Amino acid sequence: MNQPSGPIRTPRRRFLQSAGLTALTGALASRSAWLPTARAQTAPGPVVVASGNGLQAAAKAMELLQQGRDALDAVIAGVNLVEDDPKDNSVGYGGLPNEEGVVELDASVMHGPTGRGGAVAALRNVRYASRVARLVMERTDHVLLVGEGALKFAKAHGFREEELLTDAARETWLRWKETLSNQDDWLPPHTIDTLDVGQNVKQALRHYGTINCNALDQQGGLSGCTTTSGLAFKIPGRVGDSPILGAGLWVDNGVGAAGSTGRGEANLLACSSVMIVEWMRSGQSPEDACLSACKRIAQQTKMKRLLDEQGRPKFNVSFYALNRRGQFGGASLWRGMRFAVNTGEQASRLVDAAYLY
Ligand code: GLY
Numbered sequence: 001m002n003q004p005s006g007p008i009r010t011p012r013r014r015f016l017q018s019a020g021l022t023a024l025t026g027a028l029a030s031r032s033a034w035l036p037t038a039r040a041q042t043a044p045g046p047v048v049v050a051s052g053n054g055l056q057a058a059a060k061a062m063e064l065l066q067q068g069r070d071a072l073d074a075v076i077a078g079v080n081l082v083e084d085d086p087k088d089n090s091v092g093y094g095g096l097p098n099e100e101g102v103v104e105l106d107a108s109v110m111h112g113p114t115g116r117g118g119a120v121a122a123l124r125n126v127r128y129a130s131r132v133a134r135l136v137m138e139r140t141d142h143v144l145l146v147g148e149g150a151l152k153f154a155k156a157h158g159f160r161e162e163e164l165l166t167d168a169a170r171e172t173w174l175r176w177k178e179t180l181s182n183q184d185d186w187l188p189p190h191t192i193d194t195l196d197v198g199q200n201v202k203q204a205l206r207h208y209g210t211i212n213c214n215a216l217d218q219q220g221g222l223s224g225c226t227t228t229s230g231l232a233f234k235i236p237g238r239v240g241d242s243p244i245l246g247a248g249l250w251v252d253n254g255v256g257a258a259g260s261t262g263r264g265e266a267n268l269l270a271c272s273s274v275m276i277v278e279w280m281r282s283g284q285s286p287e288d289a290c291l292s293a294c295k296r297i298a299q300q301t302k303m304k305r306l307l308d309e310q311g312r313p314k315f316n317v318s319f320y321a322l323n324r325r326g327q328f329g330g331a332s333l334w335r336g337m338r339f340a341v342n343t344g345e346q347a348s349r350l351v352d353a354a355y356l357y
Contacts, residue, residue: 045065045215045216045217045218045219045220045326046062046065046066046071046074046215046216046217046218046343046344047215047216047322047326047328047341047342047343047344048061048062048065048074048075048078048213048214048215048216048340048341048342048343048348049213049214049215049320049321049322049328049330049339049340049341050078050211050212050213050214050320050339050340050341051210051211051212051213051259051261051318051320051339051340052337052338052339052340052350053082053088053090053091053209053211053340054078054079054082054211054212054213054339054340054348055340055348055349055350056078056081056082056348057075057078057079057081057082057211057213057340058078058213058340058341058342058348059078059342059347059348060074060077060078060081061074061075061077061078061213061215061342062074062342062343062344062348064077065215065217065218065344066218066344068217068218068219069217070111070113070217070219070221070223071111071112071215071216071217071221071222071223072109072111072134072221072223072225074215074217074223075109075213075214075215075223075224075225076109076130076131076134076225078213078215078225079091079130079211079213079225079227080128080130080131082211082227083127083128083129083130083227084127086166086168088209088211089168089169089172089209089229089232090207090208090209090210090211090228090229090232091105091209091210091211091227091228091229092105092127092128092129092164092227092229093127093162093164093166094164094166094168094169095164095169095228095229095230096169096172096173096206096207096229096232096233097165097169097170097173097229097232097233098233098234098235098236098238099177099184099185099233099234099235099236100236101165101170101173101174101177102124102165102236103124103164103165103169103229104122104123104124104229104230104234104236104237104238105120105122105123105124105126105127105129105164105227105228105229105230106119106120106121106122106123106129106227106228106229106230106239106240106242106243106248107119107120107123107129107130107132107133107225107226107227107228107242107243108133108225108226108227108242108243108244108245108248108249109130109133109134109137109223109224109225109249110223110224110225110245110249110250110251110257111137111221111223111251112221112222112223112251112252112253112257113219113221113222113223113253115253116137116138117137117143117245117249117251118133118134118135118136118137118138118140118142118143118144119133119136119143119144119145119243119244119245120132120133120136120144120145120146120150120154120243121144121145121146121147121150121239121243121244122146122147122150122236122237122238122239123146123147123150123151123154124147124151124164125151125161125162125163125164126151126154126159126160126161126162127162127164128159129227129228130225130227131159132145132150132153132154132157132159133225133227133243135153135154135157136150136153139157140153143245144243144244144245146239147237164229172232173232173233176206176232176233177233185233185234185235185238186235190305192302192303192304193304194303194304194305195304195305196305197305206231206232206233207231207232208228208230208231208240208261208262208263208264208315209228209229209261210226210227210228210230210240210242210248210260210261210262211226211227211228211261212224212225212226212242212248212249212259212260212261212320213225213226213259214251214257214258214259214320214321214322215257215322216257216322216324216326220253220324221253222251222252222253222256222257222322222324223251223257224249224250224251224257224258224259225249225259226242226243226248226249226259226260226261227242228240228242228261230242230264231264239264240264240265240267240268241260241264241265241267241268242260242264244268245273245274246271246273246274247260247264247267247268247270247271247272247273247274248260248264248267248273249273250273250274250276250277251277252277252281253324254281254324255277255278255280255281255323255324256276256277256280256281256286256321256322256323256324257277257321257322258272258273258274258276258277258280258286258289258290258293258319258320258321258322259273259319259320259321260272260273260317260318260319260320261317261318261320262315262316262317262318262332262333263315263316263317266297266300266301266313266315266317267297267317269297269300270293270296270297270300272293272296272297272317272319273293273319275289275292275293275296276289276290276292276293276319276321277289277321279292279293280321280323285323285327285329286321286322286323286327286328286329286330287321287329287330287331287354288329289319289321289329290319290320290321290329290330290331290353290354291331291354291356293317293319293331294317294319294331294332294333294355294356295356297313297317297333298312298313298333298356301313312333312356312357313333315333316332316333316334316337317332317333318330318331318332318333318337318339318353319331319332320339326343328341329354330351330353330354331353331354331355331356332353332354332355332356333355333356333357334355334356334357335355335357336355337352337353337355338350338351338352338353339351339353
């Protein structure tokens, strides 16, 4: 959460002038803790916004959007690159396993123009969780399939079962297992004041990496996808926010799209993605809406074991949002996060996310 912040920021004056928002100077001046990083864009699409590990995914998605393809085709083709990448140990093939050494994937998709969504959770042995989520949306009357049922469904559609655990991920898991203490996800009875349970487990090895990718296509269609191997070394069957529509992803074609990465448990208790879209509907910019979600999570976190000595959450959650006018933004609880953007004019780039702390 404390990675160094990157240097790229839109100078406030230029942002305000280019966005024609000079009248808002006074209002923004009061928010000195952060500067706007979003780029206002008046012509709709194509635009892609993704989490910081999505530079190539955003470029791939843009390639498809520029061919006139639907935003859902674009975001899935983009995230498939990360699901295929053994070096990204938070998504798909090469993802870090659960506490028993088994990789379990979560994913969701939403297609704005048709108002549909699909998701899978705790899916084993199939790397393209995003594609299976899309099939749940297109080829069932359901929205979410989990575990064994999700795997059987994927196999019915021709997906091959494969071992997703790479040697590198297995060795990382083994190191964790071999040094396991009594501070893990199994919590003894505790109260709001208890400090010495959970959240202390070798945080350097564990993480909540994920990719979220949202796009606006040339037809004005919005879609998004979030896909992940979830929390490293989780209790088998643990499902995070990524496959839960409204939490890890939400798309409303008339408003915008939003998604998340980071501590899914916090986001599951806030349903932030649907809230971000609703805050955009009520007039907030994508970046402001993402910050509102961060503030909500900070307000809602009351268990002292999750808070530092200043009462701030000890974890991070990041949000990415895109509205139907092509404006985008991102925010995290903690500074130092960046997100990927591709507007078709140049290569994908990383933009600093706004932050609370
Ligand atoms: N945000 C990903 C997870 O918690 O699984």
